[in-house]
Amino acid sequence: MMMKIENVKAILFDVFGTVVDWRGSITRMGEDIARHKGVKNIDWPAFANAWRAGYKPGMAQVQSGERPWTSIDAIHRKRLDQILIDFGIAEVFTEEEKTNLNKFWHHLDPWPDSIPGLIKLKQFYLIGPLSNGSLTLLSSMAKRANIPWDFIFSSDIFKAYKPDDQVYLGAINFLGLQPEEVMMAAAHNEDLAAARFHGMATAYVNRPSEYGPAQRKDLGASQDWDIITDSIIGISTKMA
Amino acid sequence: MMMKIENVKAILFDVFGTVVDWRGSITRMGEDIARHKGVKNIDWPAFANAWRAGYKPGMAQVQSGERPWTSIDAIHRKRLDQILIDFGIAEVFTEEEKTNLNKFWHHLDPWPDSIPGLIKLKQFYLIGPLSNGSLTLLSSMAKRANIPWDFIFSSDIFKAYKPDDQVYLGAINFLGLQPEEVMMAAAHNEDLAAARFHGMATAYVNRPSEYGPAQRKDLGASQDWDIITDSIIGISTKMA
Secondary structure, eight states: OOOOOOGGGGGEEEOOOTTTTHHHHHHHHHHHHHHHHHOSOHHHHHHHHHHHHTTTHHHHHTTTSSOOOOHHHHHHHHHHHHHHHHHOTTTTTTTHHHHHHHGGGSSSOOOEEEEEEEHHHHEEEEEEEEEESOHHHHHHHHHTTTOOOSSOOOHHHSSSTTTTTTHHHHHHHTTOOOOOGGGEEESHHHHHHHHHHTTTEEEOOOOOOOOOOOSOSSSSOSOSSSEESSHHHHHHHHHO | EEEEEEEOOEEOOOOOOBOOOHHHHHHHHHEEEEHHTTTTSOOOOHHHHHHHHHHHHHHHHHTTTTTTOOOHHHHHHHHHHHHHHHTTTTTTTTTHHHHHHHGGGSSSOOOOOOOOHHHHTTTSSSOOOSSSHHHHHHHHHHHHHOOSSOOOOOHHTTOOTTTTTTHHHHHHHTTOHHHHHHHEEESOOHHHHHHHHTOOOOEOOOOOOTOOOOOOOOOOOOOOSSSSSSSHHHHHHHOO
């Protein structure tokens, strides 16, 4: 069901892929550190995708109850240890360097349209992430990249990962708003489907190169989302 | 025990009284609305203090378990309804106007030194509130007054009020830091005593006129806090 977007007072943003380019950022940082360490012949875009591939399975173990609450930083780190072995570079890095590698996810760069779009939207709406990132990840990222959030909703606040109900319902409750007064903006149809299920307004941001040339999912809108666009500036054009 | 302030990576701020002047702000907003409504002869500074006097008893009911979790907005509203009667102006305001009156607490003005001090400190530290305010209160306040928080820790995130342990411990845990890497800044000795008990660094900001001329508590530091000053700029001078 389409919502009246005139009712919206707050806009919540998925972060990985929607606001920031994790694949390009991890690739750049990987290439940098490889140069520094004299490591050659690593396919860093493939490394980024392999790292990201541990994200959903890691969260799924928490969501199923198989693991107790585990922060995304711990999930990232467990996966990192595996792919450093897979890519044959586990011996290259000290423990301290691995700790810093894991913070790549705290230092992702926004897509070029994200900051200008958010600055515009912030004039008219409360804006914040609704992300599976941790509070320390999201606040470090925002500080470094000047992302002008009004507040931060992280998975560790809710002790749950999207698309679990309590994330969306918890955010709406914290804001003291009705579901239709809160818009979810994401590059992922699944995220928007959950938001719509809970009565939120929805904005789809098409990011067909989030995963690189081999991307097969989220190449377009799967439903009649309230806004369908290809940038955060695109949301601001329709909303502000 | 004094901490080494060189270890500090994040500074958490009490808000009511430390960062914002609730008494002056409520007084100004009260006088404004009184002019608008043609209400005369209300002692607005006394009204502000009477409103604030409901704060600790309201939280104490939650802390004792007498009431289930209740947001500060609900505590403010319950007290407002009482003092509107006490001051003889309950009939002056519609329900909608009372809802807006309660949002006075979302629109408090910072002390003159707060924003310049926070801007400076933000260059070197993660900064955020650790407040008994709600997330919607603190984010609305920050947006209106341009308070440059990196994140917001509100009582509703922890479902607890300071000085309960889980507020301080929860914040340290979210930040992924050691207690001594986190500094609590407050105008209230009780708040700093709890922070120090949990191993945090402490900064006392003397605000001897927070409650007006009749203030009897927190007229000075009660312990050898790591920083003792009279403004947020004073903290930035020592830390940045």
